[in-house]
Amino acid sequence: MKRLQEYWYDRSSSKYLPVRLLKPLSSLVAAVAHRRLVKATSVASPVPVIVVGNLSVGGTGKTPVTVYLVELLRRQGFNPGVISRGYGGKAPSSPFDVQSDSLGAESGDEPLLIARRCGCPVVVDPVRPRALSFLLAKYSCDVVISDDGLQHHALARDVEIVVIDGARGLGNGLCLPAGPLRESADRLTTVDFILHNSRQADLSMYCLDAGALPPQHVFGLNPGQAVHCLSGRRVSLSALPQLPTVAALAGIGHPQRFFTMLEGLGVSLQATHAFVDHHQFRREDLASIEGELILMTEKDAVKCRDFADERCWYVPIEAVFDDSASAIDVSFDQQITAAVTASASRKVI
Known part of the structure; x- marks a missing residue:
């Protein structure tokens, strides 16, 4: 039996009973979202x-x-500065000023990735106007x-x-x-x-x-050089150690896209491990993966930083228009x- 999410991306899914049964709820969600949009009272910002x-x-x-x-x-x-809800993180206080050495469990993985990659001010808070006020008070964005x-x-x-x-x-x-x-x-x-x-x-x-x-x-989305999680050493994917067992993991919204990208670049994967988006990795997750080399996304690497081992590399990507x-x-x-x-x-x- 298909999981519900599989119906979501089947464009003929309206003929299936689970989708037909849930359509009234979908209409309600659409109506509530529209009402929130038209009735919203928004706080203006002094900067764009x-x-x-x-x-x-x-x-x-x-x-x-x-x-x-x-x-x-x-x-x-x-x-520029960035504000975010900090989904997947539990900040010790709000607003939370994300630093490059913050914990992903506190800031959320995506804000931490942005702070580390860009070195720009990043503030997380579920209340966006409060995040904005904090950001502008502390930084000249x-x-x-x-x-x-x-x-x-x-x-x-x-x-x-x-x-x-x-x-x-x-x-x-x-x-x-x-x-x-x-x-x-x-x-x-x-x-x-x-x-x-x-x-x-x-x-x-x-x-x-x-x-x-x-x-x-x-x-x-263009991949950059692979980065060794412990040493920070960078090498092209083609120059990675040629080992018999290479595994890949991804805890992102669409893990298969990452695995397909690697294989399209000539990386032979013996195993792939898909986790739910924003998965909070633990030492045991890595220990359970059999592979002499483990490739992961940059988003996952920020959460594995404190317990990554010698096998672990991440592959950063960048948007190219x-x-x-x-x-x-x-x-x-x-x-x-x-x-x-x-x-x-x-x-x-």
Whole structure:
């Protein structure tokens, strides 16, 4: 019997009894999400706020996009900071100022990854306006990225970016629990950018008017050099030790994407271990994996830092935009920079 999540990405799933039974609940979720959107009272920010989020649950590539934005904005002369709910972490206090040596169990894995990779201010708090106030009081940030903040309406935003898994799209187009969506698909007509991971998803099946959609861009996820978890040594994947047993683990929204990427790069995997997204790894998890070399994602590595062994390497990835295949002439970099600059000029600091 199929698990419910398998129906989510079957576009003919409406014919199946479990989905039909859950459709009324999905309609209720969509209605509640819409009401929260239109009735929200949002706190304004003195600096531009960019929201990076998604409509569907699970991994779409939001974190690499957030890292990309931090680095892009820095190149353009801005001083960005990041706020996040800190999902999967239990901070000792809120707001929590994430440092590169913070514990993933406290900050959450994604905020810790961003803090370590970018070296920028990162603050986690389930109350986004409070996180923003703390960030601006302590750091001289002139633009803030609200990671996974699309459904958190308490904080006003100047730019909304939705990230979509290009391969899976919006699944069957239904809201939870019959489908993977947190809000209905027509929410896409109100955001500023749609970014497709790997390839452009076909949004026509969701009865969306193409003319009502915002600019859309496609990005890829390029792997970097493998990094040894203990020493920090970096080598290309092709230069990794040639050992008889190589295993891979991933506790992300879509683990198979990581495994497929490795195999596509010529890594021969004898075993793969998929964990739930935001899994809090323990020493026992690594000890139970049979392999002379273990590859993991950077997101998982930040949680295994204190007990990783000599076998452990992680593979960082970065978002790369190829606007040569875009239907519009202006690149994403140019559009987002112009949007932030325009917003900043309207703010009274």
